[in-house]
Amino acid sequence: MLHPFLRIAGAAALAAAELVFGAACARATDRVLTMSGSQVGREGEVIARQLERFRQAHPGLRVELRATPDAADQRHQLYVQWLNARTSEPDVLQLDVVWTPEFAAAGWIAPLDRYDPPVADLFPATTAANRWRGALFALPWFADVGMLYWRTDLMAAPPADLDALVRIVKDVQQARGVDADGGVPFGFVWQGARYEGLVTVFLEHLGAFGGAILDDGGRVVVDSEAAVRALTFMRDSIYTDGVVPQSALTWQEEQTRFAFQNGQAAFMRNWPYAYALVEDDTTSKVAGRVGVAPVPGQPGGRPTAALGGSTLAINAYSDQPDEAYALIAFLLQPDQMIERAAIAGQFPPRVSLYDTPELAAALRVPTDEARRIIEAAVPRPVSPVYSQLSELLQVSLHRALTRQQEPRAALDDAATAMRALLARVQLEAP
Amino acid sequence: MSGGALDPATRLAARERRAAWLMASPALAVIGLVALFPIGWTLWESFHLHDLRMPWRGRPLIGLANYVEIAATPRFWSTLGHTAFFVAASVTLELAAGLLLAMVLDRMTRARGLLRMAVLLPWAIPTVVVALVWRFLFESPGGLVPGLVWGDDLAQAAFFADPVLAWIPIVLADAWKTTPFVALLLLAGLQTIDRSLYEAAEVDGASAWRQFVDITLPLLRPALLVAALFRGLDAFRVFDLVYVMTGGGPGTATEPIALYTFSTLLQNLQFGLGSALAVVVFALAFVCALVVIRAFGARAFLERSA
Numbered sequence: 059m060l061h062p063f064l065r066i067a068g069a070a071a072l073a074a075a076e077l078v079f080g081a082a083c084a085r086a087t088d089r090v091l092t093m094s095g096s097q098v099g100r101e102g103e104v105i106a107r108q109l110e111r112f113r114q115a116h117p118g119l120r121v122e123l124r125a126t127p128d129a130a131d132q133r134h135q136l137y138v139q140w141l142n143a144r145t146s147e148p149d150v151l152q153l154d155v156v157w158t159p160e161f162a163a164a165g166w167i168a169p170l171d172r173y174d175p176p177v178a179d180l181f182p183a184t185t186a187a188n189r190w191r192g193a194l195f196a197l198p199w200f201a202d203v204g205m206l207y208w209r210t211d212l213m214a215a216p217p218a219d220l221d222a223l224v225r226i227v228k229d230v231q232q233a234r235g236v237d238a239d240g241g242v243p244f245g246f247v248w249q250g251a252r253y254e255g256l257v258t259v260f261l262e263h264l265g266a267f268g269g270a271i272l273d274d275g276g277r278v279v280v281d282s283e284a285a286v287r288a289l290t291f292m293r294d295s296i297y298t299d300g301v302v303p304q305s306a307l308t309w310q311e312e313q314t315r316f317a318f319q320n321g322q323a324a325f326m327r328n329w330p331y332a333y334a335l336v337e338d339d340t341t342s343k344v345a346g347r348v349g350v351a352p353v354p355g356q357p358g359g360r361p362t363a364a365l366g367g368s369t370l371a372i373n374a375y376s377d378q379p380d381e382a383y384a385l386i387a388f389l390l391q392p393d394q395m396i397e398r399a400a401i402a403g404q405f406p407p408r409v410s411l412y413d414t415p416e417l418a419a420a421l422r423v424p425t426d427e428a429r430r431i432i433e434a435a436v437p438r439p440v441s442p443v444y445s446q447l448s449e450l451l452q453v454s455l456h457r458a459l460t461r462q463q464e465p466r467a468a469l470d471d472a473a474t475a476m477r478a479l480l481a482r483v484q485l486e487a488p
Numbered sequence: 489m490s491g492g493a494l495d496p497a498t499r500l501a502a503r504e505r506r507a508a509w510l511m512a513s514p515a516l517a518v519i520g521l522v523a524l525f526p527i528g529w530t531l532w533e534s535f536h537l538h539d540l541r542m543p544w545r546g547r548p549l550i551g552l553a554n555y556v557e558i559a560a561t562p563r564f565w566s567t568l569g570h571t572a573f574f575v576a577a578s579v580t581l582e583l584a585a586g587l588l589l590a591m592v593l594d595r596m597t598r599a600r601g602l603l604r605m606a607v608l609l610p611w612a613i614p615t616v617v618v619a620l621v622w623r624f625l626f627e628s629p630g631g632l633v634p635g636l637v638w639g640d641d642l643a644q645a646a647f648f649a650d651p652v653l654a655w656i657p658i659v660l661a662d663a664w665k666t667t668p669f670v671a672l673l674l675l676a677g678l679q680t681i682d683r684s685l686y687e688a689a690e691v692d693g694a695s696a697w698r699q700f701v702d703i704t705l706p707l708l709r710p711a712l713l714v715a716a717l718f719r720g721l722d723a724f725r726v727f728d729l730v731y732v733m734t735g736g737g738p739g740t741a742t743e744p745i746a747l748y749t750f751s752t753l754l755q756n757l758q759f760g761l762g763s764a765l766a767v768v769v770f771a772l773a774f775v776c777a778l779v780v781i782r783a784f785g786a787r788a789f790l791e792r793s794a
Contacts, residue, residue, distance in 0.1 A: 131755065138540055138757060164543050250649075252737040305628035307649035307738060443542070446756060453563075457739035462651050483542065 091381050094124040095152025095368070096133075100402045108397065112388050119381060124148045130254075134445075141166040146375045149382040153196055153369050155187045155437070156444045162190035163442035167371040169193040173383045176390070176408075183365050184407040187437035195371060197386055200395070200404035202366030203431050204262050206353045207318060207326040207336065209344060212242070216351035220266055220291065223325060223354060227301040230324050238322065245301035247314040248327040252456040255310055257438065257448050258364035259327055260455055263288040265362025265436055266355040271451070272439040278480065280451065281466075281473035284359070289458055289465035291356075296459065307459055319344055327353060329366065333423050334403045350427050352434040365435040367407075396420045405432060443483050450475045527770070534764035540757035547760075554764035563740055564765070567748040574659065574744060575723040581663045582719055583712065586670030591704075593671065594678045604672075611668040619732035622661035623648075633657075651741035654734050658742060662729055666722070670715045677711025678704070717780050724773055745769055 097105060109121045124147070126133045134157060141164070153161065161167045171194050177185050184198035208216045212230050217223040227245040235241035249255035264270065269284030279285070295302045306314070311328055315335060318326035319342035326332070339345035352361035370389065372382045388394065392414075395406035400420035405428055411417045412429040421428060439447055454472035457463045463471070534554055538547045558564050589607060596603060610618070628634045628646035638645065647653045681704065689699045727746040730736060736743030736751075749769055753762025 135754075135757070142540060142543065160541060164541070252735060252739065303629075303646075304649050305646035308628065308646055445541070449751075449756065453740055456737055457741075460649055460651055460738035460741070462739050462741060483545075 088118060088120045089378065089381065091119055091121045091150070091378065091385055092124050092148040093121055093150040093152070093385065094126045094137075094148040096128060097123065097125065098128050104398050104401045108389060108394050112385060115388070116381075116384065119384075121385060130154050137161075137166075141373070141375075144375050146373065146377050149373055149376040149378060150385055151371050151373055152199065153371050155184075155196075155198070155365065155367050155369050156448075158188045158196045158369055158371065159190045159440050160442045160444060161371065162193075162195040166374050167195050168374045168376070168379055169195055170197065170372070170383070173387070175387075179410050180407050181409055181432050181435065183432070183435040183437055184367070187365060187440055188369055189440070190442070196369035197371075197390060198407035199368045199370050199389065200398060200402075201407045201432055201435065202329050202331075202368075203363040203405065203435050204258055204327055204353060204366075205330065205350045205363065205431050207328060207332065208349050208351060209324050209347055210349050211344075211347040212324050216349060217354050219354050219356050220263075221356065224295060224299050224301050227324050228299070231301075240321075242322060242324050244303045244306075244317045244323040246295065246325040246327075247306055247309070247317050247323045248302065249310050249314060250302075250307040250456075250459060251310050252452050253310065254448060254452070256452055256455055258366065260289070260292070260451070261364045261436060261438060262327065262353040262362045263292050265434075266353065266359045267291070268356075268359035271447075272441070276441070276480070278473050278476045280476065281469045285469055286466045289455065289469060293459055293461070293465060297461070307456070330403060330405055330423060330428075337422065350423055350431070352431045361434045362436050363431050363434045365437045367404075392416075407432075441480070443479060446479055447476050450479070530763045530766050530770075533759055534767050536760045538758075538760040538763075540759060550760070554761045555768070557761060558764055558768060563743075564745075564748065566740065567743050567745045570742060571724060571726070571744040571746075573655075574662075574726055575720055577655070577659045578662045578666075578723050578726075579716060579719045581659065582667050582670045583716060585663060585667045586674055586715065587708075587712075589667060589671035590674035590678055593675050604675075607671060608668045610665050613665065615665065615728045616732055618661055618665045619729045622657050622664075623733045626657040648734055649738055651738055654738060654742050658730060658733055661733065662723070662726070666719060670719060673715045673718075674708065674711050677708045681707045713780075717777070720780070721773060721777055724776065725769075745772075 093109075095105070105123065109123070113120060126136055134154070137151065137153075137157075141161070151161075151167065153167075158167070162169075175194065175197055177194065180198060181201065184201050185194060188194055188196040188198065206216060212234075213226050217226055223246060227242075230242050231245060236243040248259045250259065261271065264280075264285055267284045267288040269279070269282050269288055271278070271280045273279045292302075296304055296307070303317075309317075311332070314323075314326050314328055315332045317323045318328075318332075319336045321343040326336075333348075333350065336342045336348050337345050352363055355361040370386045372379050372386070376382050390408075392406075392408060392411055395408060395411060396414075396416050397420075398404050399406055399417060403422060405421070405423075406417065409429075412425050418425045438444065441447060451472050454463070454468040458465045458468035535549055535551055536547050537545060537550045537553070539545060593600065593604060593607065625631055626633050626647045628648070631647075634645075634647065645653070647657055685703050685707075686699055689703060694702070725746050726744050727750065730742055730744055730747055731750070734742045736747050740748075745765075746769065749762060749765040752758050752765055756762075
């Protein structure tokens with residue numbers, strides 16, 4: 059004979075069990091696809107909306123977002139830990155474009171060619187960055203490109219080359235002075251702190267002088283004459299010409315944006331995200347007086363934009379790669395890309411969109427300028443050890459720019475260390 | 489006595505020994521788990537090539553190759569130099585400022601408790617917060633100090649973009665934070681000095697400076713050594729301050745050994761090489777402590793008991 063309380067408790071336990079198992083069964087009929095990526099600010103809003111539409115179009119398939127850290131380094135570290143442990147989730151990974159070769163070489167993401175992705179309509183640079191040993195391993199979701207922001211009230215047209223840029227800054231500083239109020243004390247601002255951003259700024263100067271970090275065969279050529287000239291130009295623009303402030307050597311994107319939107323700089327090198335912010339008249343003193351152009355080249359080189367941005371890839375350990383690809387294909391459709399451009403201001407990687415009135419209406423940056431800049435885009439070295447290569451380069455660049463080493467010696471050191479690293483990796487590759 | 493049978497006293501002692509081991513075993517297990525096991529594992533890891541970002545290279549045993557690579561890396565030797573410089577500069581500054589502070593506190597007759605608390609305040613603030621505050625002070629543009637030094641000229645030099653100037657905020661921040669700790673140690677030392685010695689010196693007509701040099705300093709030696717040892721070992725492991733303020737830059741001009749180890753191990757995910765670095769840091773700290781204690785420690789104790 060059970061105590062009445064125990065009987066009630068037993069019944070409750072049974073009911074609870076029913077509830078749990080019942081829910082589990084209902085859930086099992088709905089397949090769950092997981093996706094990880096950035097949900098910062100407006101990006102979170104766009105992705106939530108688009109995933110809801112995807113669910114409506116694919117009954118029986120639910121997509122769950124896995125929260126990941128916003129800082130790229132931390133997200134990378136988390137992915138590496140997950141994939142080393144061969145977890146099958148998340149099925150779809152949002153990668154920074156420079157991670158693709160690393161993840162592909164490690165066998166952590168699946169090749170995508172068998173799905174016949176729409177590569178013909180994607181800017182060539184954006185797919186080149188996602189190939190490893192000839193196979194495509196990720197698809198560009200949006201393209202970040204380094205752009206030259208210029209002040210339409212200080213000059214009639216953007217400079218034709220880097221020398222002209224220096225001249226314009228000097229003229230403007232002569233005319234306006236270098237006071238904090240009303241003057242342009244900072245001239246040209248870029249991201250000079252010792253971090254990944256410095257490599258992208260250097261890549262643009264390097265392209266302007268006709269140099270490269272790796273050649274087409276993957277050999278290190280960062281100690282070429284063109285590279286020495288590019289780095290010397292960067293150093294001299296700080297100490298000799300005085301057109302770039304020395305404090306820029308401690309700045310990342312946001313500090314350059316603050317200097318520019320306070321009206322203290324004539325030029326800024328930055329990513330597209332800054333456009334909506336410097337054109338916002340509630341916070342920016344230069345709203346309505348901003349143009350964008352490719353970072354100019356020098357004679358013998360060409361205008362170059364460092365390519366950044368995010369790509370989408372399929373976890374190689376995923377149980378449902380076909381569904382994962384369906385999600386990627388959905389997110390790459392023109393409608394989704396235009397919505398992203400409108401809300402988050404990110405450039406779509408589809409070439410054909412740049413002729414459409416829809417994109418022109420959605421994107422705040424004029425679409426023909428945006429296209430010109432993306433066409434100047436150059437990927438950073440496509441290598442599975444890119445992050446180590448980049449770190450070696452960051453240290454050497456920063457040493458040269460803070461005058462601890464001559465540009466030639468710094469680049470020689472970097473090239474030697476990079477060659478040693480690549481030799482070690484190749485030697486032991488399968 | 490026949491073999492096997494023990495007399496009751498021996499048996500009792502054996503039982504007590506067993507009980508002692510039994511009672512100590514939880515503590516020993518904890519020490520083994522949190523101290524010995526990780527050290528052993530790190531040592532084991534340091535003999536392997538283990539690069540999380542290059543899984544295709546596997547995790548082969550490579551003997552001392554990681555240590556050879558460390559010895560051949562100029563960046564490693566320069567981080568050692570930076571660490572030594574930081575230890576020397578910050579500990580010297582802290583001992584000098586701490587001694588001054590301790591003597592002032594020692595002379596105070598009123599509100600001593602309150603003042604002592606106020607002086608200790610910087611020491612109670614987390615290092616990362618200290619580092620952030622000092623970074624704001626020295627940041628360009630907009631920092632208080634660059635404004636004072638270079639005025640309104642916004643395009644002027646920047647502390648954190650100069651390989652020499654960048655050390656100033658780092659050393660000052662460390663001194664600001666840990667001088668109170670040194671002062672407190674030295675204050676305790678000062679209060680053990682017999683007042684009658686000063687009275688006698690006064691009678692003999694010794695100047696304040698002579699009293700300081702001939703009485704205070706020699707008798708304070710044990711306390712000074714303890715403070716220097718504590719601070720030196722602490723400064724040797726400096727990480728958070730530099731990580732927040734300069735990230736080791738410009739270039740790697742302010743990178744201490746702990747930060748280099750961190751970036752190798754946790755940012756580049758080179759577990760083998762990073763573990764070898766960690767072992768080197770451990771060995772260096774161990775040897776330094778041993779040398780200091782051997783050289784000064786025993787004498788310090790002798791003097792104290794004399």
